[in-house]
Each structure stands twice: as structure tokens, then as C-alpha cells.
Amino acid sequence: xxxxxxxxxxxxxxxxxxxxxxxxxxxxxxxxxxxxxxxxxxxxxxxxxxxxxxxxxxxxxxxxxxxxxxxxxxxxxxxxxxxxxxxxxxxxxxxxxxxxxxxxxxxxxxxxxxxxxxxxxxxxxxxxxxxxxxxxxxxxxxxxxxxxxxxxxxxxxxxxxxxxxxxxxxxxxxxxxxxxxxxxxxxxxxxxxxxxxxxxxxxxxxxxxxxxxxxxxxxxxxxxxxxxxxxxxxxxxxxxxxxxxxxxxxxxxxxxxxxxxxxxxxxxxxxxxxxxxxxxxxxxxxxxxxxxxxxx
Amino acid sequence: xxxxxxxxxxxxxxxxxxxxxxxxxxxxxxxxxxxxxxxxxxxxxxxxxxxxxxxxxxxxxxxxxxxxxxxxxxxxxxxxxxxxxxxxxxxxxxxxxxxxxxxxxxxxxxxxxxxxxxxxxxxxxxxxxxxxxxxxxxxxxxxxxxxxxxxxxxxxxxxxxxxxxxxxxxxxxxxxxxxxxxxxxxxxxxxxxxxxxxxxxxxxxxxxxxxxxxxxxxxxxxxxxxx
Numbered sequence: 001x002x003x004x005x006x007x008x009x010x011x012x013x014x015x016x017x018x019x020x021x022x023x024x025x026x027x028x029x030x031x032x033x034x035x036x037x038x039x040x041x042x043x044x045x046x047x048x049x050x051x052x053x054x055x056x057x058x059x060x061x062x063x064x065x066x067x068x069x070x071x072x073x074x075x076x077x078x079x080x081x082x083x084x085x086x087x088x089x090x091x092x093x094x095x096x097x098x099x100x101x102x103x104x105x106x107x108x109x110x111x112x113x114x115x116x117x118x119x120x121x122x123x124x125x126x127x128x129x130x131x132x133x134x135x136x137x138x139x140x141x142x143x144x145x146x147x148x149x150x151x152x153x154x155x156x157x158x159x160x161x162x163x164x165x166x167x168x169x170x171x172x173x174x175x176x177x178x179x180x181x182x183x184x185x186x187x188x189x190x191x192x193x194x195x196x197x198x199x200x201x202x203x204x205x206x207x208x209x210x211x212x213x214x215x216x217x218x219x220x221x222x223x224x225x226x227x228x229x230x231x232x233x234x235x236x237x238x239x240x241x242x243x244x245x246x247x248x249x250x251x252x253x254x255x256x257x258x259x260x261x262x263x264x265x266x267x268x269x270x271x272x273x274x275x276x277x278x279x280x281x282x283x284x285x286x287x288x289x290x291x292x293x294x295x296x
Numbered sequence: 297x298x299x300x301x302x303x304x305x306x307x308x309x310x311x312x313x314x315x316x317x318x319x320x321x322x323x324x325x326x327x328x329x330x331x332x333x334x335x336x337x338x339x340x341x342x343x344x345x346x347x348x349x350x351x352x353x354x355x356x357x358x359x360x361x362x363x364x365x366x367x368x369x370x371x372x373x374x375x376x377x378x379x380x381x382x383x384x385x386x387x388x389x390x391x392x393x394x395x396x397x398x399x400x401x402x403x404x405x406x407x408x409x410x411x412x413x414x415x416x417x418x419x420x421x422x423x424x425x426x427x428x429x430x431x432x433x434x435x436x437x438x439x440x441x442x443x444x445x446x447x448x449x450x451x452x453x454x455x456x457x458x459x460x461x462x463x464x465x466x467x468x469x470x471x472x473x474x475x476x477x478x479x480x481x482x483x484x485x486x487x488x489x490x491x492x493x494x495x496x497x498x499x500x501x502x503x504x505x506x507x508x509x510x511x512x513x514x515x516x517x518x519x520x521x522x523x
Contacts, residue, residue, distance in 0.1 A: 006408055017396065203394045209352070210453065211382035212409035214375065 003223060007216075011223040018196055022228070025192040029232025030239060032181040033277055037240040039174035040269065045262045046167045059125040059141065060154040067149045072121070075149045079125055084140050086126040093119045120151065134160060182280060189228055189284025193221055197292045214293060222285050229281020233274040302329040305460060305492050306351065311360035313346055313516075320346040321516045324360070328494065330460070333487050333508030336496040342513040344496035345389070348463050351494070352384050353377055365460060382410065385454030385491075387464040391446045393438040399425070399449045400434040406457045420456060428452045428482055444475030451482055461492040468502055480506065 015022045061079070063072065072090070080088045091099070096119040101111055125144070127137070137160075141153045197204065207217055244264050251262060265273075306328035313321040321343045328334050336344045349355040350362060353369055362369045365383055372380060393402050400421055407417045425431040428448040430441075438446055447467065454462055464483065468476035484506065487493040497503065503510055512520040 006414070203396065206392050206394055207405065207409065208377070209354070209381060209386060209388075209392065210406050210409065211378050211384075211457065212405070213378040216409045 007219040010220040025228050026232045028188045030236040032185045033233050033236025034240050036178050036181050039177050043170045043174045061123040062152040063121040064151045071149050075147050086128045089124045091122045093117050093121050185280045186284045190288040193285045194288040218289050225281040225285025229278035233277025305330045307363040309361040312358045314358045319516050324518050331490050333493045335503045335510045338513035343516040348496050383460045385459035385462045387450045387454045387467050389465040391450045395438050398435050403453045424452045424456050443470050464495045
């Protein structure tokens with residue numbers, strides 16, 4: 001393929017002459033990128049959320065009533081000795097209630113008519129960063145539950161499980177959708193170029209007769225394919241960014257109380273998507289040109 | 297032309313061409329020398345156009361051997377076909393100008409395909425359009441030109457690449473007598489500069505008014521060769 005001003009002009013001229021066909025291809029690529037990009041956004045935000053959650057994960061170990069100080073200390077030291085554990089902090093029932101009141105200051109009326117402190121003493125068990133997978137957490141919980149002084153261990157098991165599943169599913173969906181749209185887009189670009197080739201069959205035959213080599217004939221079509229991919233990919237991402245900006249403004253306000261902020265994909269990820277889209281354009285072109293020149 | 301002095305640019309050995317079971321050319325053996333003017337003549341269906349098409353490989357011979365400027369066409373890969381085609385400047389009976397390109401673009405296409413620089417292309421194309429007398433029509437599209445003007449544009453495209461051989465299929469067939477004379481004068485001029493000229497025609501006047509070798513075909517066979 002030769003990218004020079006002459007071939008570029010020939011490509012643009014053909015795009016101008018077949019505006020409808022080329023616009024249709026561009027819109028298709030944009031839509032594909034929009035859908036794939038949405039899944040990428042969802043997967044990347046969910047992944048980041050999980051990472052953030054993982055870095056702050058702690059187990060709440062509730063202590064039975066009437067446990068002696070020495071027993072409490074012994075349990076604490078033994079839990080702190082486990083490999084997975086970074087540190088263990090004691091939270092007295094009073095401190096626990098105070099923190100709860102602080103966390104829920106908007107719903108303080110709940111605490112107004114509260115008689116005795118309903119909270120037990122507890123330990124906050126912080127895990128080592130590298131040992132925060134679900135299996136290790138579950139194993140640790142089982143070990144801690146063995147202590148007689150421990151009444152309950154809380155760590156939001158169902159929530160974590162569901163969340164991990166949703167993230168895995170969304171990642172899988174992003175990959176599958178990416179693969180499907182990759183094929184669909186290659187097919188559509190290939191068809192557009194094929195139609196453009198057939199509409200210019202006579203012209204191509206004349207070019208061959210006057211001594212044009214295949215490289216000269218193919219170049220404008222490859223440029224068209226690359227343009228389809230690059231412009232379609234960039235356009236799709238721009239639309240996604242606009243939609244994201246619109247929705248994220250409201251969503252971020254709603255999510256701010258959970259300390260969660262959704263973000264658009266990184267510029268590196270955007271560049272990778274545009275690059276892949278450009279490759280798709282080139283590939284569609286390659287397939288149709290190869291077939292076409294075989295029969296002319 | 298003395299064959300011993302000038303090298304043969306076209307050499308045909310026992311060439312046969314069949315379309316399904318219909319013979320189009322049978323047992324043609326001949327040589328055409330560099331700088332010659334050759335008329336391929338005969339009635340309709342004699343095989344004149346097929347003869348030309350074999351030369352630029354729009355068709356391939358069913359049997360026999362054909363050499364053009366040292367290239368054996370039987371061994372020619374389709375990907376290298378452009379190397380052969382660049383030896384020719386072809387004037388088609390139906391002109392074969394690209395309707396979506398201006399006269400200038402149609403002519404410059406040959407040089408662009410050869411990878412020439414834009415500045416040189418502009419200079420050469422303007423010169424050749426001036427030579428064939430349609431410089432003022434350079435920005436027009438072929439459908440808006442008369443038959444004679446389209447033929448001149450076709451001549452300009454055929455000669456712009458300075459080919460070794462000009463092939464012309466009925467170059468004056470669809471032209472009025474005045475335009476026919478102008479076109480033939482142009483072709484003769486290029487022939488006098490050393491370009492081999494092979495013209496397929498059934499026009500006796502055209503042959504009489506020009507000095508060249510005449511190869512007569514009938515039903516695909518070479519019936520007469522007049523020097």
C-alpha cells in the first residue's frame with residue numbers, strides 16, 4: 001500500500017462519489033465501537049471498584065458477651081499470627097456505637113430512642129493486600145469462627161461473591177461482544193469496499209490495461225478502509241464520551257455517598273480501541289480486494 | 297525494414313487461440329520489428345482484435361509461444377503483467393476512457409501508475425495534450441467530448457508513457473474523415489520517432505494512405521503478408 005497525496009485524493013474522491021455507502025459503514029463502525037466501548041467502560045469501572053474495595057477489606061469479628069480481658073487478648077494475638085492477617089484492632093462496644101453514629105449522622109433519629117448499646121465488642125481484622133481473594137477470605141473466616149470467644153464474623157460474603165461474578169461476566173461480555181462486533185464490522189467494511197470495487201470494475205480494468213500494478217489499484221481502497229476504521233472508531237468513542245459525560249454527572253452525585261466515582265476509560269485504552277478499529281477497516285478491505293483481484 | 301538490422305520486438309511461434317471450441321487464431325507465426333508500422337487487416341471475425349489482445353495479454357494463447365521484447369508471455373505471472381502492459385500504449389476501439397476522470401486525469405493515470413512525480417506528470421501531460429490538440433479540453437470529462445476528441449485523448453494516453461509499441465484497434469473506425477486524418481498523422485509522427493505501431497483495421501483507405509507492412513487474417517489464419 002502506498003499512502004501519498006495522489007492515492008489519498010483518489011480515496012476521498014471515491015468516498016465523495018459514494019457518500020451514502022461510506023456513511024453507512026462509518027455509522028456501523030461507530031455503533032459497534034459504542035457498544036463495545038460501553039462494555040469496556042463498565043468492566044473497567046467495576047474492576048476498579050473491586051480493587052478499591054479489596055484494598056479496604058476488613059473482617060468484623062464480633063466477640064461473645066462476658067469474655068475475659070485475657071481471653072480477648074489471647075484471641076487477638078492468635079488471629080494476628082495468621083499469615084493472611086496484616087493487623088487486628090480492638091473496637092469496644094462503645095467505640096463501635098460512636099463510629100456507627102458518625103457514619104450514619106444523617107439518620108441520627110434512629111439512635112435517639114436507643115436504650116442500651118446493642119453492639120458487642122469486636123475486632124477489625126485487616127488482611128494483607130496480596131491475600132485478598134475470596135477463597136483466602138473464606139478460609140480465614142472459618143479459622144476465626146473456631147474460637148470460642150467469637151460469636152460471628154462478618155465480611156459481606158454474598159455481596160462480594162455477586163460482585164465478583166458480575167465483574168467476571170461483564171469482562172466476558174466485553175470480550176465476546178468485542179469479538180462479535182469485530183467480525184460484524186470486518187464483514188460490513190468488506191462489503192462496502194466490495195461494492196465500491198464492483199462499481200468501479202470497468203475503471204479498474206482500464207487501469208490494469210494501461211499498466212497500473214495491483215499496489216497502485218489497491219492503495220486508495222486500503223486508505224478508505226483505514227479511514228473508515230480510524231474515523232468510525234474515533235467517532236464512536238466521542239459519542240460514548242458525550243453520553244458518558246451526560247450520565248456520569250447524575251450518577252456520580254448519586255454514588256458520592258458510597259465514595260465511588262465512575263471514570264471514562266484511560267487514553268491508552270481509547271487509543272487501543274481506535275487502533276483495533278483501524279485494523280478492522282484494513283482487514284475488511286484486505287479480504288474484499290483479495291477476492292476481487294482474484295477474479296479480474 | 298531489414299530484419300537483419302533491427303531486432304524483432306514481437307515474435308509469434310505457431311500461435312493458436314480457441315474460445316471454447318471455436319478457433320479464433322490458428323497457427324500464426326510471425327515477427328514484428330522495432331519501429332515498424334504494421335496493419336493487421338481482414339474482414340469482421342478474422343481475429344484482428346484477438347491478435348492484439350494476445351499481445352497485451354487480455355487473452356492468453358491456447359497453444360504456441362509469444363515473445364514481446366524478450367518476455368515470454370507463457371511464463372508471465374499475473375502479478376507482473378503491468379511490466380508487459382507498460383511496453384504498450386493501447387488505443388481501444390471504444391476508447392476506454394474513465395468517465396469519472398477528466399481528460400487530464402485519464403492521461404496522467406499512466407504516469408501516476410508508473411510512480412512519476414507530480415511536477416513531471418503535469419509538464420508531460422500538458423505537452424502531449426497540446427500535441428494531440430485538446431489542451432483546452434483537459435478539465436472536461438470524456439462523455440462531454442466528441443468522438444474525435446475522445447480518440448485524441450486515447451492517443452494521448454497511449455503515448456504519454458513513451459511505450460515501445462502502440463497498439464491501435466480500429467483507430468479511425470468511428471471518426472469522421474477529417475478527424476481520422478489527424479489521428480493517423482499523430483500516430484505516424486510517433487512511429488517516425490521510433491515507436492512500433494500495430495494497427496488492426498479493415499479500412500483499405502487507411503492502409504493505402506500509409507506505408508507499412510500488411511498482415512491479412514481470414515477466419516483466424518494468416519493468409520497474406522505484404523511488405
